[in-house]
Amino acid sequence: MFIENAYTNSETSIVKECYQNEVILDKTIFYPIGGGQPGDTGTFKWGNKEAKIINTYSNQDNSIVHIVDESDPIPTSGESIDISIDWEKRYLHMRMHTGLHLLGSILKYGVTGGNISASKSRLDFDMEDAVDKEYVNAELEKLVDADHPISSSWITQEDLQNNPEMIRTMSVRPPSNAEKIRLVKIGNIDLQPCGGTHVNSTAEVGKIRLGKVEKKGKRNRRVNIELGD
Numbered sequence: 664m665f666i667e668n669a670y671t672n673s674e675t676s677i678v679k680e681c682y683q684n685e686v687i688l689d690k691t692i693f694y695p696i697g698g699g700q701p702g703d704t705g706t707f708k709w710g711n712k713e714a715k716i717i718n719t720y721s722n723q724d725n726s727i728v729h730i731v732d733e734s735d736p737i738p739t740s741g742e743s744i745d746i747s748i749d750w751e752k753r754y755l756h757m758r759m760h761t762g763l764h765l766l767g768s769i770l771k772y773g774v775t776g777g778n779i780s781a782s783k784s785r786l787d788f789d790m791e792d793a794v795d796k797e798y799v800n801a802e803l804e805k806l807v808d809a810d811h812p813i814s815s816s817w818i819t820q821e822d823l824q825n826n827p828e829m830i831r832t833m834s835v836r837p838p839s840n841a842e843k844i845r846l847v848k849i850g851n852i853d854l855q856p857c858g859g860t861h862v863n864s865t866a867e868v869g870k871i872r873l874g875k876v877e878k879k880g881k882r883n884r885r886v887n888i889e890l891g892d
C-alpha cells in the first residue's frame with residue numbers, strides 16, 4: 664500500500680500466515696528494508712493485545728514479512744488486526760529519500776550506492792571531482808523552494824525500449840528483469856526507476872543541507888545529507 668500512497672500510516676489487515684515471530688498480512692503499509700531504505704517499524708493491535716514490529720523485509724516470494732518483538736504476543740491466521748507504522752520515523756525516511764533524488768539531480772554522476780536513515784543519508788557517486796558544497800547547498804534550497812510536485816507511474820520493458828532517451832536521463836538503470844517498472848518523477852528535474860517512499864512535493868523535504876563528503880577511493884565520493892530540523 665505504500666506504493667499507492669506513502670502517507671497511509673494505519674490500516675486494518677487480515678493475518679495470512681505466521682511463522683514463529685514473523686507475520687504476513689493480506690495487505691500492508693509497512694515498507695520492507697531495501698533500496699537503501701530501512702524497513703518500517705510499528706505496532707499491531709487486536710483484541711486487548713498489542714505487538715511491536717521491530718523490522719520488515721521482503722521474502723523470496725516477494726511477500727512482506729513483519730518481525731514481531733520476541734517478548735510480544737503473535738496474532739493467529741485469519742485474525743483482523745489494526746496495524747500502524749512509526750510515522751515520525753517513516754516521514755523522515757520519505758523526506759531523506761526524496762532529498763537524495765534532489766542530490767542526484769544536482770550531481771549528475773553515476774550512483775554506485777546509497778543509504779537512508781532518519782538522521783542522515785548518503786549517496787555514493789562515481790566521480791573524481793571535488794564536491795562544491797556551497798553550490799550544492801544553494802541548489803538544494805532552490806529545488807525545495809520551487810516546490811516541484813512528485814508523482815509516480817508504471818511502465819513496461821517495451822515502453823522503455825521504445826524510449827531509449829528516457830533511460831539516458833536516468834542516473835539509475837531500470838531493472839531489466841522486472842515486467843513493470845515504477846518511475847518516480849520530480850517536476851521536470853528528475854526521473855528515476857524507484858520503489859521507495861517519497862513526499863508529495865519538494866517543499867516537504869524542508870531544510871536540507873550537505874553533511875560530510877568523504878573520499879572513498881579515486882572515483883568514489885560519499886556525499887551525506889542532513890535535515891535542518
Ligand SMILES: [Zn+2]
Binds near residue numbers: 760857858
Ligand atoms: Zn526514490
